[in-house]
Amino acid sequence: MPEQFFWGVEVVLNGLMAGVLYALVALGFVLIFKASGIFNYSQGVLALFAALTLVGIMDGQVPFAHLINAALGTEIHHFGWHLPALLAILLTALVMVALAWAVQRFIFRHLVGQEPIILFMATIGLAYFLEGLGDIMWGADIKNLDVGLPQGINATIDEVTYEWFGYGFFIDNLDISATLIAAALVTLLILFAQYTKQGRAMRAVADDHQAALSVGVSLNFIWIMVWSLAGVVALVAGIMWGTKMGVQFSLSLIALKALPVLMLGGFTSIPGAIVGGLIIGVGEKLFEFLIGPMVGGATENWFAYVLALVFLVFRPQGLFGEKIIERV
Amino acid sequence: MKMRLTAAALAACMAAGPALADLVFPDLSYRTGPYAAGGIPFSDGYRDYFTLVNERDGGIGGVKARVIECETGYNTEKGVECYEATKGEGALVYQPLSTGITYQLIPKVSADEIPLHTMGYGRTSAKNGEVFKWVFNYPANYWDAASVAIKYLLDENGGDLSGKDITLLYHNSAYGKEPIRTLENLAEKHGYNFSTIAVDHPGQEQKSQWLQIRRERPDYVIMWGWGVMNQVAIQEAANVRFPMENFIGNWWAGAEHDVTPAGDAADGYKALNMNRIADYPVFDDIQEHVVDAGLAAGDGSNVGKVLYTRGMYAAMLAVEAAKTAQEIHGTADITPAMMRDGMEALEMTEARMEELGMPGIGPEFSVSCSNHGGSGGGIVQQWDAAAGEWKPLTDYIQPDQEVIQPLIEEDSMAFAQENDISLRCNES
Numbered sequence: 001m002p003e004q005f006f007w008g009v010e011v012v013l014n015g016l017m018a019g020v021l022y023a024l025v026a027l028g029f030v031l032i033f034k035a036s037g038i039f040n041y042s043q044g045v046l047a048l049f050a051a052l053t054l055v056g057i058m059d060g061q062v063p064f065a066h067l068i069n070a071a072l073g074t075e076i077h078h079f080g081w082h083l084p085a086l087l088a089i090l091l092t093a094l095v096m097v098a099l100a101w102a103v104q105r106f107i108f109r110h111l112v113g114q115e116p117i118i119l120f121m122a123t124i125g126l127a128y129f130l131e132g133l134g135d136i137m138w139g140a141d142i143k144n145l146d147v148g149l150p151q152g153i154n155a156t157i158d159e160v161t162y163e164w165f166g167y168g169f170f171i172d173n174l175d176i177s178a179t180l181i182a183a184a185l186v187t188l189l190i191l192f193a194q195y196t197k198q199g200r201a202m203r204a205v206a207d208d209h210q211a212a213l214s215v216g217v218s219l220n221f222i223w224i225m226v227w228s229l230a231g232v233v234a235l236v237a238g239i240m241w242g243t244k245m246g247v248q249f250s251l252s253l254i255a256l257k258a259l260p261v262l263m264l265g266g267f268t269s270i271p272g273a274i275v276g277g278l279i280i281g282v283g284e285k286l287f288e289f290l291i292g293p294m295v296g297g298a299t300e301n302w303f304a305y306v307l308a309l310v311f312l313v314f315r316p317q318g319l320f321g322e323k324i325i326e327r328v
Numbered sequence: 329m330k331m332r333l334t335a336a337a338l339a340a341c342m343a344a345g346p347a348l349a350d351l352v353f354p355d356l357s358y359r360t361g362p363y364a365a366g367g368i369p370f371s372d373g374y375r376d377y378f379t380l381v382n383e384r385d386g387g388i389g390g391v392k393a394r395v396i397e398c399e400t401g402y403n404t405e406k407g408v409e410c411y412e413a414t415k416g417e418g419a420l421v422y423q424p425l426s427t428g429i430t431y432q433l434i435p436k437v438s439a440d441e442i443p444l445h446t447m448g449y450g451r452t453s454a455k456n457g458e459v460f461k462w463v464f465n466y467p468a469n470y471w472d473a474a475s476v477a478i479k480y481l482l483d484e485n486g487g488d489l490s491g492k493d494i495t496l497l498y499h500n501s502a503y504g505k506e507p508i509r510t511l512e513n514l515a516e517k518h519g520y521n522f523s524t525i526a527v528d529h530p531g532q533e534q535k536s537q538w539l540q541i542r543r544e545r546p547d548y549v550i551m552w553g554w555g556v557m558n559q560v561a562i563q564e565a566a567n568v569r570f571p572m573e574n575f576i577g578n579w580w581a582g583a584e585h586d587v588t589p590a591g592d593a594a595d596g597y598k599a600l601n602m603n604r605i606a607d608y609p610v611f612d613d614i615q616e617h618v619v620d621a622g623l624a625a626g627d628g629s630n631v632g633k634v635l636y637t638r639g640m641y642a643a644m645l646a647v648e649a650a651k652t653a654q655e656i657h658g659t660a661d662i663t664p665a666m667m668r669d670g671m672e673a674l675e676m677t678e679a680r681m682e683e684l685g686m687p688g689i690g691p692e693f694s695v696s697c698s699n700h701g702g703s704g705g706g707i708v709q710q711w712d713a714a715a716g717e718w719k720p721l722t723d724y725i726q727p728d729q730e731v732i733q734p735l736i737e738e739d740s741m742a743f744a745q746e747n748d749i750s751l752r753c754n755e756s
Contacts, residue, residue, distance in 0.1 A: 007543055014535050066627065077627075132360075140364035142559065142585040152567045152593070170542055172535075172567055241532070244563060246589030250362035250530050250556040257533065288536040298500040298526035300536060 006167040011289040012282055017175035019281020020182045024237040025258035026265065026273040027186070028230040033267045034206045035226040038108075038119045042127035044255025045134075046096075046231055051238030051247040052134045053095050055143040058088040063137040085147035089235070096231030097224075104224045112219075131252060140249060145242040149177045178240045182274070185236060189229070189270055198225060206268070256301075260308035266321025275319060283307045350394040351387070351662065353378060353646060354414040356407055356424040362530060363402040363555045365585045366635055368626065370425055371397065373639025375625035376618050380610075381647055383617040388650045389660040404428040411436060420650065420667040421445050423642055427503045435747075437462045442664040443671055447642050448473070448579055448602045452506060453739035455701030457672065458751045460740065464671050466645070466702030467693050468602045468727075471735060473578045474507035475727035476600055476706040477550050478514045480576070483722075490519030493546040497537060497553070497561060500526040504552045507578070511550070513731050531557025538564040551577040558586040566593030573598065579706065582718070583634040587711045595713035598721070600706045603641045603690050605634055605718050610685030614640075634718060641689055648684075649674045672697060691724040697753035701736075704729070 025047065032040040040046075056063060060079035069075060083091070107122055150173035162168035193199040204212040205222045213219060238247070241254050265276025284300040284307070292299045311319065355374055358367030378393040387393060396417055398410035407429030411422060421443045424430055430450035437444040444463045446454065452470045454463040468476075482489055496511055498504035508524060515522035523546070525537050531553065538561075541549060549570065551561055558581040565575050573596045577586070582599020611632055619628035630636040653662045653670025662670070675694040681687055691705030705724035712719050744751065 007539075011536070011539060014539060018533060018535055069627075135360060135364075140359060140368055142365045142589060144589055144591065146591075151563070153569060170539060170568060245532055245556055245560045246585070248362070248365055248556060248559070249360070250532065253362065253530055254532060285536055289539075292536070296526060297524075297537075298528040300533065301528040 003167060006165055006169070008286070008289065010167075010169045011285050013169065013171060014175070015282035015285030016278055017172065017179060017281070018285060019261075019278040020175070020179045020274075021237075021240055021277075022257045022261050022280055023274045023277025024178065024182050024185075024233065024240060025254050026261040026277055027189075027270065028233040028237065029258060029262055030265075030267060030270055030273045031189075031226055031230045031233065034269075035202055036108075036119075036205075036223055037116055038123060039116075039267070040230065041120060041123040041255075042130060043230065043234060043258070044252040045127040045130045046099075046234035047238040047241065047254060048247075048249065048252040049099070049130050049134045049238075050092060050096055050231065050235035051145060051242040051251060052138040052143070054088055054092040054147075054235065054239065055145050055242070055247050056138045057091050057095075058083050058085065058147075059143075061138060066139070067136065089147070089239070092235055093232050096235055097228040100224050100227030100231050103227055104220065108223060109220065127252070131249065135249070143242075143247040145239065145247050147239055147243065149174055149239075149243050151243065174240070174243060181236060181240070185233065186270060186274055193270075198222075202226060257304070260304040262318070263305075263308035264311045264318055266318025268322050269318070269320030272318055272320030279319075280304050280307060350418070351391050351650060352414075352418045352420055353393055353395050353643075354410070354417070354419045354422055355395050355397045356400050356410050356422065356426075356429065357397050358400050358402040358425070360399060361401040361403070366555065366580075366583065367402065367425065369583070369630040369633050369635035370639035370642075372624070372626040372630045373636035373641075374423070374643045375639075376614050376631070376636075377640045377643035377647070379618045379623050379625075380614050383621065383623065384613055388647055389654040391660045393647070393650075400424070400426065400429065402426055402428075404432055408432050408436070415440055415442060418664075420662065420664050421646055421671070423447065423646070425449070427451075427506075431502070434460070434463055441668075443668040445642070445646065445671065447638075447645070449503070453736045453743065455699065455736050456740035457696065457698050457700040458740070458753045459744045459749055460700060461752055462668060464695065464700040466674070466695055466700065467676070467690050468704045468706055469701055470503075470506040470578070471510040471732045472701070472704030472727040473600050473602075473706055474510040474550075475514065475732055476704075476708075476725045477576055477578070478511070478518065478520075479725050479728065480708045480722060481548060482518065488518075492520045492548065493544070494520050494522055494548045494550060495541065495544070495546040496522070496524045497541075497549055497551045498524060498526055499531065499553050499557055500528050503554065507550075507552055509735060510732060513735070514728065517728075517731060527553070527557055527561070529557075530555055531560055534560050534564050537561075538568050538570075541565075541570060542568040548574045548576065551575065551581050553577065553581045557581075559589045562587055562594050562597055563590045565597075566590055572596035573710075576600070576708070582709060584716075584718075587713070588716075592713045594711055597711045598708055599711075599718070601634065601709050601718075601720075602706050603638050604688050604707055604720055605632070605637055605709065606688070606720075607632065608637075608686040608689065610640070613685060637689070641686070644684060644686065644689075645674070645676070648676065648680070671695060672700070676702075704732070 028043040032038055060081040062076050065077050154171045154173050157171045158168035201217045202222055261276040261280050265272030284304045287303045288299050357371035375395050378395050382392050396414050400407040400410050407424050423445045427449050430446045446465045448468050454460040454465050577599040579600045579602050587594035618624050649670040652673050653666045654660050656669050657666045672695055677692055681689055691703045693702035704727040708721045709718040710721050
């Protein structure tokens with residue numbers, strides 16, 4: 001078979017893997033939008049904050065060290081421990097739950113009943129606040145994140161495909177891990193939503209706030225739970241992207257990769273986020289491979305949005321989004 | 329009583345305002361945002377050197393230097409705001425550490441008559457002092473860097489690059505596109521096959537680009553990156569097993585934080601540098617007079633790093649230019665116009681750098697009316713992951729002015745024509 005074909009297959013496989021990484025970010029948006037109707041602008045910053053906190057806890061970094069040292073004249077920077085990755089991840093998840101409580105307690109509890117645009121603006125404020133808080137807590141330098149996930153070409157796939165086709169396919173071990181973790185995460189989220197009391201309450205709130213309230217569902221609790229789940233999803237996304245590029249402030253920009261996924265998959269569907277991510281990942285990689293060289297390359301960023309717009313023309317609610325019918 | 333009140337009010341106003349004798353050096357820094365990892369060490373080095381000069385030497389020619397820091401976030405609009413907010417303080421020279429901000433400031437500094445120094449970035453053709461009276465880019469510029477990289481590869485290949493495949497992986501911006509023309513002209517001269525691959529801002533996802541490199545297997549990849557693009561590119565190069573010794577970044581892709589996220593996999597990666605990294609005696613002075621005295625801009629952990637050293641080098645060049653200006657005009661209290669004269673008469677010799685406690689930190693060069701760009705020399709350094717440090721591989725390599733100079737002439741003359749600028753430096 002021609003070499004071009006194998007290259008194309010390799011591009012598609014890598015596009016699928018990249019799509020999973022995009023979907024991980026998009027999932028956080030979906031969870032919050034589905035339960036509260038809030039488009040959470042701060043989801044990318046949540047991933048950054050989670051990753052910063054994880055590295056800080058793992059490396060025993062003293063939060064707010066600069067402030068403490070400046071105020072007390074001390075020279076304390078580290079606690080002197082290095083925690084195992086799993087324990088650090090659990091502790092970071094607890095921090096994200098605490099953050100969810102704080103967000104609900106101090107911001108959204110005061111904005112119940114406000115217009116969606118007001119809630120959206122509040123998340124913009126939250127994004128800038130969290131970015132600044134992360135900077136003050138953990139510093140702005142680039143941090144290495146190593147939770148034991150393998151990186152680099154998968155030698156087995158390379159060797160086997162070379163033996164079969166005479167061309168060794170490149171698949172990144174980190175992408176394989178991300179795919180497995182994302183699959184597990186989505187399965188758990190779906191099981192949680194379908195088979196647990198809290199999950200059913202979350203779906204009830206998503207369907208109709210007032211009806212859910214009338215049958216005794218606590219909106220406050222559900223929103224804290226949803227923000228916590230979004231925080232944990234952000235932590236997973238932060239781990240994947242942080243392992244790949246180091247934990248740094250540009251990590252918050254991964255949200256830009258999630259927007260076309262949401263436009264395509266719909267803002268209210270968990271499977272939509274996954275399928276949308278895969279379509280965007282494959283679409284942008286194939287376009288770059290086939291058309292990119294003719295137009296000077298670097299097409300991925302804008303093509304993802306073009307692809308999403310094309311889908312929007314035919315399905316404004318996205319592939320899996322709920323069609324909104326308002327009767328007057 | 330009324331007189332006494334007026335006198336007291338006047339005294340209070342004078343006390344509240346800036347000291348007239350201060351020499352003001354604005355620091356358009358970026359300590360926040362996606363590019364903070366590069367902006368912080370540079371700004372620390374820049375500020376710490378001025379603090380050192382104040383503490384150890386009592387200032388420049390007896391006059392204290394005052395650094396006004398303004399956060400740009402590497403954002404062009406904020407950079408211009410910072411310029412507007414600080415120029416009235418008597419700013420002597422601006423070093424914005426951003427090509428985008430530089431392009432916006434060129435017409436402004438020319439109108440306001442304040443020098444702009446863009447060391448290794450900004451508008452390359454500003455080297456032509458006949459056109460750009462207020463802009464300086466010594467000791468080197470982007471086109472020098474491109475030529476230094478090719479000269480190094482020529483040395484590596486016994487002076488012959490014909491038939492070799494060289495790919496430029498570049499940030500898809502005005503900055504990233506800067507070296508393309510120079511590398512194309514050098515390809516014509518030396519016979520290598522040149523191709524380009526663009527990476528969109530910010531560069532977090534480069535799978536397509538590195539799959540292309542894996543397929544095409546160029547002999548060398550030269551990178552023009554900044555920020556997260558660098559870390560991802562180095563990691564992806566390791567992922568596709570591209571030989572690190574054949575991967576060369578420019579001097580904005582050669583700091584410690586560019587390589588450390590990839591860990592051991594980054595071992596052997598090379599980068600250009602316009603300032604050599606070493607354990608300079610001046611660092612002992614900074615430790616004693618600045619860090620230990622609690623006057624450092626940061627916590628002192630960046631001292632000696634690539635971008636800290638570059639920031640310190642930038643400040644040193646500003647201080648030396650100010651001293652030259654003081655000598656020329658016979659006054660310690662210099663104006664921006666006098667500072668410009670000092671910059672245009674600046675001469676950096678090895679002896680002077682040694683005297684300042686930083687031997688060999690930069691190339692020897694002298695600035696003149698027509699040459700605002702210095703000698704253009706750069707070194708190649710290599711990352712040693714085990715030791716966790718950059719090791720210089722070469723001495724300062726001089727760029728190929730035969731190729732660069734005509735490009736500078738062409739671009740600067742076009743600018744002069746567009747902006748109706750009459751040429752200087754033809755007094756004789």
